[in-house]
Amino acid sequence: MAEEFNEIIAVLKAQHIRPTKIREEILNLFFDVNHALSHSDIFLKLKNKFDRVTIYRTLEMFGNKGLIHKIVDNSGVTKYASHGHGGCDVNFKHHKTNHIHFKCKQCGNIYCLCSIEVPKVDVPAGYEMQVLNLSAEGICKICSS
Amino acid sequence: MAEEFNEIIAVLKAQHIRPTKIREEILNLFFDVNHALSHSDIFLKLKNKFDRVTIYRTLEMFGNKGLIHKIVDNSGVTKYASHGHGGCDVNFKHHKTNHIHFKCKQCGNIYCLCSIEVPKVDVPAGYEMQVLNLSAEGICKICSS
């Protein structure tokens, strides 16, 4: 655990983020799971330790520094997923900016699928497409086995 | 306008919805535009005439009856689009349940693109995909011309 935390501190320092307790603990949470976390997931896991607002600010900052990205799922819940470790189905080096998000209908978790390609799609004449976001729903690896 | 309203009443009756004032006015709004509307869009357009809650309940009911569908855009705002008339880039008969949503970065409007196919995508082994949602971002027909 101490080793892990040293790694987390190193990641924070690499992004010029002062490694405070809340930052270490939140980043540790992301590195521990392989799916996206909502603000309330994080708030409950760190129950009573930190203020709601500080968590929001930390998440926003992690987003700006490129450590995590925001996902709005089809029910309107905002979640956040880390780019390295379990946050993606490939490792940090192969993380793709634009990837498919998979939401499991059973456990509710959202997984980033960076190992598959986002297809090309043509839009009707007159429309100018800049980004294409894909989100799949179904049953995840864990729930289907 | 009177003619239009008769058509709207006919649509409501066809779905066994009692045609009250608020229902006629909301459905009329959807038939007047070719993009999705948020609750607050509707509330503002009908300013002071109806209660917030009644609008929410009407939208939920229209959704259950299949007159409109819900869209959560990537900023977390919930919008609703009708299936017939301007709500889709094809007419009611060619409306597809699963279609691409296009959000214009300039005007902010969301358009349903029912005329183009949703591609097939393979997910990694173990995942069982049931639905694939596509949402594009860019510049719409109106803003790019």
Add this chain to the structure above:
DNA sequence: CATCAATTGCAACACTGTTGCAAAACAAAC
């Protein structure tokens, strides 16, 4: 007209997210 069900408006609440400000923690210099 009387009755019963459906619809609406209102009050209240929970949840998410944001902002301003004061207190605390921290780093750097002396």
Add this chain to the structure above:
DNA sequence: GTTTGTTTTGCAACAGTGTTGCAATTGATG
């Protein structure tokens, strides 16, 4: 170690979205 100035945190307050319960109104039907 103490002082100084910056960063971070917690707290209070607020705005927006969406939901629920209940009472009053409306509307359909006999």
